[in-house]
Amino acid sequence: MTVTTASPGIERELSDIVGAANCIVDPGELRTYECDGLTGTRVRPRVVVLPATTEETAAVVRVARRYGLPIVPRGAGTGLSGGALPVAGCIVIGLSRMKRILAIDLENQRMRVQPGVINLDVSRAIAADGYYYAPDPSSQSICSIGGNIAENSGGAHCLKYGFTVNHVVGATIVTAEGEIVELGSAGADPLGYDLMAVLVGSEGLVGIVTEAVVRILRTPEATRTFFATFPSTDEAGACVSGIVAAGIVPAAVEMMDRLAIEAIVKATGVDWPLDVGAALLIDVDGTAAEADHTATRAVEIAQLSGALEVRTPRDARERQLMWKGRKSAFAAVGRISPNYYVQDGVIPRSEIGPVLREIAAAGARAGLRVANVFHAGDGNLHPLVLFDARVEGEEHAAEQVAGEILKICVRHGGSITGEHGVGADKAAYMGEIFNEADLETMNFVRCAFDPAVAFNPGKVFPTPRLCGDRPGTYVAHETEIAGTAGRG
Amino acid sequence: MTSQADDLRERLAPASVDEAAAMVRERAESGATFAFAGGGTELALGYEPERVDALLETTRLDRVVEYAPSDMVVSVEAGMTLAALQTTLAPQRQRLALDPALPERATIGGLLATNAFGPLRTRYGTLRDLIVGITIVRADGTLARGGGKVVKNVAGFDLPKLMVGSLGSLGLIVRATFRLHPMPERERWYEAGGLTAEGVRALCRSLIARRLEPAAVFARLEPGGSHYALAVLFEGFETGVDAQGASWLESANAAGAQIVDAGPEGVRIAAGAAHPRGPVRIRISVPPAAFVETHRDAVLPLGDCFEAECVAYPTTGTFLLGGFVRDGAGSRAVATIAAARAACEALGGSLVVADMDAALRGSVDPYGTLPQSFPIMRRLKERFDPGRRFNRGRFLGRL
Ligand SMILES: Cc1cc2nc3c(=O)[nH]c(=O)nc-3n(C[C@H](O)[C@H](O)[C@H](O)COP(=O)(O)OP(=O)(O)OC[C@H]3O[C@@H](n4cnc5c(N)ncnc54)[C@H](O)[C@@H]3O)c2cc1C
Numbered sequence: 001m002t003v004t005t006a007s008p009g010i011e012r013e014l015s016d017i018v019g020a021a022n023c024i025v026d027p028g029e030l031r032t033y034e035c036d037g038l039t040g041t042r043v044r045p046r047v048v049v050l051p052a053t054t055e056e057t058a059a060v061v062r063v064a065r066r067y068g069l070p071i072v073p074r075g076a077g078t079g080l081s082g083g084a085l086p087v088a089g090c091i092v093i094g095l096s097r098m099k100r101i102l103a104i105d106l107e108n109q110r111m112r113v114q115p116g117v118i119n120l121d122v123s124r125a126i127a128a129d130g131y132y133y134a135p136d137p138s139s140q141s142i143c144s145i146g147g148n149i150a151e152n153s154g155g156a157h158c159l160k161y162g163f164t165v166n167h168v169v170g171a172t173i174v175t176a177e178g179e180i181v182e183l184g185s186a187g188a189d190p191l192g193y194d195l196m197a198v199l200v201g202s203e204g205l206v207g208i209v210t211e212a213v214v215r216i217l218r219t220p221e222a223t224r225t226f227f228a229t230f231p232s233t234d235e236a237g238a239c240v241s242g243i244v245a246a247g248i249v250p251a252a253v254e255m256m257d258r259l260a261i262e263a264i265v266k267a268t269g270v271d272w273p274l275d276v277g278a279a280l281l282i283d284v285d286g287t288a289a290e291a292d293h294t295a296t297r298a299v300e301i302a303q304l305s306g307a308l309e310v311r312t313p314r315d316a317r318e319r320q321l322m323w324k325g326r327k328s329a330f331a332a333v334g335r336i337s338p339n340y341y342v343q344d345g346v347i348p349r350s351e352i353g354p355v356l357r358e359i360a361a362a363g364a365r366a367g368l369r370v371a372n373v374f375h376a377g378d379g380n381l382h383p384l385v386l387f388d389a390r391v392e393g394e395e396h397a398a399e400q401v402a403g404e405i406l407k408i409c410v411r412h413g414g415s416i417t418g419e420h421g422v423g424a425d426k427a428a429y430m431g432e433i434f435n436e437a438d439l440e441t442m443n444f445v446r447c448a449f450d451p452a453v454a455f456n457p458g459k460v461f462p463t464p465r466l467c468g469d470r471p472g473t474y475v476a477h478e479t480e481i482a483g484t485a486g487r488g
Numbered sequence: 489m490t491s492q493a494d495d496l497r498e499r500l501a502p503a504s505v506d507e508a509a510a511m512v513r514e515r516a517e518s519g520a521t522f523a524f525a526g527g528g529t530e531l532a533l534g535y536e537p538e539r540v541d542a543l544l545e546t547t548r549l550d551r552v553v554e555y556a557p558s559d560m561v562v563s564v565e566a567g568m569t570l571a572a573l574q575t576t577l578a579p580q581r582q583r584l585a586l587d588p589a590l591p592e593r594a595t596i597g598g599l600l601a602t603n604a605f606g607p608l609r610t611r612y613g614t615l616r617d618l619i620v621g622i623t624i625v626r627a628d629g630t631l632a633r634g635g636g637k638v639v640k641n642v643a644g645f646d647l648p649k650l651m652v653g654s655l656g657s658l659g660l661i662v663r664a665t666f667r668l669h670p671m672p673e674r675e676r677w678y679e680a681g682g683l684t685a686e687g688v689r690a691l692c693r694s695l696i697a698r699r700l701e702p703a704a705v706f707a708r709l710e711p712g713g714s715h716y717a718l719a720v721l722f723e724g725f726e727t728g729v730d731a732q733g734a735s736w737l738e739s740a741n742a743a744g745a746q747i748v749d750a751g752p753e754g755v756r757i758a759a760g761a762a763h764p765r766g767p768v769r770i771r772i773s774v775p776p777a778a779f780v781e782t783h784r785d786a787v788l789p790l791g792d793c794f795e796a797e798c799v800a801y802p803t804t805g806t807f808l809l810g811g812f813v814r815d816g817a818g819s820r821a822v823a824t825i826a827a828a829r830a831a832c833e834a835l836g837g838s839l840v841v842a843d844m845d846a847a848l849r850g851s852v853d854p855y856g857t858l859p860q861s862f863p864i865m866r867r868l869k870e871r872f873d874p875g876r877r878f879n880r881g882r883f884l885g886r887l
Contacts, residue, residue, distance in 0.1 A: 191838050415642075445647075
């Protein structure tokens with residue numbers, strides 16, 4: 001039997017749990033959920049369910065499992081690697097309605113939040129008390145904590161403060177069996193294996209986060225910001241290395257190349273010079289004395305490295321403008337190119353200069369421009385490959401260049417992703433950095449959590465993998481037993 | 489340790505990572521069980537292994553695999569001692585920001601397997617925050633890697649962090665890669681004595697209120713068992729360190745603490761002072777705000793039974809006790825540990841008995857109540873080591 005729309009049985013059971021309004025089957029409404037921030041690939045899910053509680057989420061998972069539907073968790077849908085991309089016939093569980101802050105514990109510097117809480121809202125809730133949540137992806141005003149956990153998201157200030165994995169200490173998850181399990185503990189050293197380390201960055205493969213406990217930090221006493229321009233990315237790269245070699249750990253070091261600067265100036269009107277090869281936006285923070293000292297040193301190093309100009313903001317408003325320029329870079333590039341492909345790769349910090357030249361050459365060979373705006377302090381590149389989808393073959397060429405960029409990163413000893421995740425987009429590249437045994441070992445982890453591969457199948461791993469003790473696709477098998485759905 | 493000695497058939501000391509893998513692989517067919525040893529500083533942690541056919545020592549795996557000073561990343565073999573690693577890094581004025589006990593003996597693999605730490609965790613976290621890559625030998629003798637050699641990387645599951653604290657029960661750690669930190673231009677310790685538990689907590693709150701950023705904070709229970717001396721380390725560039733020190737002295741003075749020393753060198757506290765030793769060692773982990781309750785309901789009662797040093801890391805909520813059972817207190821020890829553990833668990837934390845004397849072993853559980861997520865942990869063990877060949881029965885839940 002082949003059923004192509006949700007059978008009434010599933011729909012009824014799901015809407016009994018979450019209410020009809022939160023169980024979406026209308027093809028028009030489903031369109032919103034066909035992709036995440038990686039908009040080039042679209043798959044229509046069978047049904048989208050928006051639970052309001054942990055218990056509802058668990059009940060939904062149990063129904064989905066009973067009917068053998070693959071499950072794709074979804075946060076705010078801003079992911080750039082197709083992590084929330086539906087798979088054929090799946091149920092998407094969207095966490096966007098679960099956006100309450102549950103508890104603020106300043107004494108222990110922890111906060112308990114639901115997964116749909118927007119990243120920036122965590123910091124906002126405690127700003128008046130002088131605290132903040134450190135991981136700050138550029139998408140922080142639109143992405144969710146659940147998505148951040150799944151992707152182990154980073155941000156400009158992760159250079160000094162670490163990534164999501166260093167700031168999420170506990171979670172409530174719904175497992176593939178539909179059970180509710182607490183991970184982590186109120187103490188700093190939970191007993192047993194570090195399951196939080198597995199959960200963070202697991203891209204929706206091991207469980208659905210329905211509550212998270214995050215660590216919050218005291219806002220530093222002082223932050224000093226400066227903006228420096230350079231003749232080329234070589235000098236800018238040397239400046240980054242020089243600052244680090246001087247024993248300074250800046251809070252953030254962001255680099256923009258000529259094309260990125262041009263786009264940002266066009267889009268935001270910041271008064272940055274256009275006739276430069278590269279710019280760095282640097283934050284140092286800490287106690288006032290420390291921040292003043294390190295800022296002075298860092299500026300000296302920028303000048304020694306060949307900076308054309310160094311600007312320091314006069315006040316908080318000017319500082320905000322500089323950062324607004326940086327954080328709007330992706331959107332800004334949309335102003336200078338009808339389409340672009342966002343790549344995310346990592347290289348050793350000391351290789352920035354040579355790698356950017358190789359990337360430019362790869363773009364030039366394909367007749368495409370590449371803009372760079374990235375977290376230079378930790379070597380996390382974001383080359384944006386510009387193309388025009390209306391021109392026959394350009395999109396394909398851009399994808400080729402983006403792929404080549406990853407190989408360049410790998411050749412230089414880096415990684416295929418620093419923060420956007422593997423998702424559906426880069427699964428095929430996992431083999432560039434991991435061999436069969438490495439991948440098999442990672443699959444041990446997945447199988448310990450989800451032996452039936454019900455959560456986010458087809459993501460992360462390059463080839464479909466099963467879990468040893470159940471030969472055959474468990475998902476398909478269950479479906480047939482239930483007799484209610486097939487694969488068409 | 490008797491059962492180990494009875495079963496032990498061979499001692500292995502591979503000279504290379506490949507040889508280590510081959511040794512495990514060659515013995516896979518026979519189902520031989522393994523225990524692992526590095527510097528031998530934490531072999532008592534966990535349950536006594538059920539059976540050990542082969543003891544594999546990592547001490548010959550002691551090479552630096554790759555050191556890139558400009559990237560502040562180092563890869564080393566697991567048998568290298570921490571002290572040797574620090575010596576390698578020192579000429580570049582870099583370090584692994586970790587200060588556990590016995591760095592001369594403790595090996596990288598052992599430190600990772602036991603998740604060892606010292607006061608620097610206040611600022612730099614534990615090894616889970618420093619590791620970026622790992623190579624393990626699996627129970628089937630296959631070499632497998634996770635992570636990489638760049639500080640930022642989200643490709644695949646985080647095997648490096650999963651191995652931290654896994655006590656060799658999932659795989660034999662043979663290589664690891666870490667992010668490094670600069671050696672500070674200046675380090676300065678300050679110590680304030682005569683503080684009650686409430687006083688320690690209040691001072692720690694004032695550190696936060698004043699937005700100070702200490703690299704290390706630890707409180708040592710003073711003789712008599714009711715007051716603490718609080719040691720604080722500021723490090724970084726000279727101007728910043730001095731300014732922080734001055735601010736801290738001000739708040740300590742205001743709190744009526746006795747400042748032991750504030751000279752330019754500060755109080756250079758011997759590394760050992762932060763790591764209580766002894767035949768019985770206890771590690772408590774609680775929410776930091778529960779400092780006073782933990783002192784009252786766990787530390788004081790334990791002090792009645794044990795002649796023990798106690799060091800707390802108040803900003804992370806960690807208490808370490810080390811010592812021995814007081815004369816005549818033997819009959820009470822088991823019940824006292826149980827009561828202290830119950831108090832810690834009620835606060836949402838745990839009490840681990842990391843080492844114990846023969847009299848206690850058998851009647852005291854090292855870990856206490858299993859976490860709700862334990863079934864997942866068991867399934868991890870089943871996937872990684874279905875034959876239970878590695879450290880059989882030693883880990884939480886006798887995995
Ligand atoms: C303009 C722009 C800038 C960006 N800048 C950055 C940046 O600086 N740094 C960075 O790291 N990323 C950045 N991103 C990428 C993206 O915002 C992050 O990956 C973010 O964490 C995704 O969150 P989300 O809520 O949108 O998750 P989604 O896109 O909805 O989902 C992402 C993944 O998480 C899973 N997931 C979502 N919620 C849950 C849950 N509750 N439980 C389990 N799994 C779940 C999904 O299955 C999917 O695999 C940027 C994106 C955009 C569009």
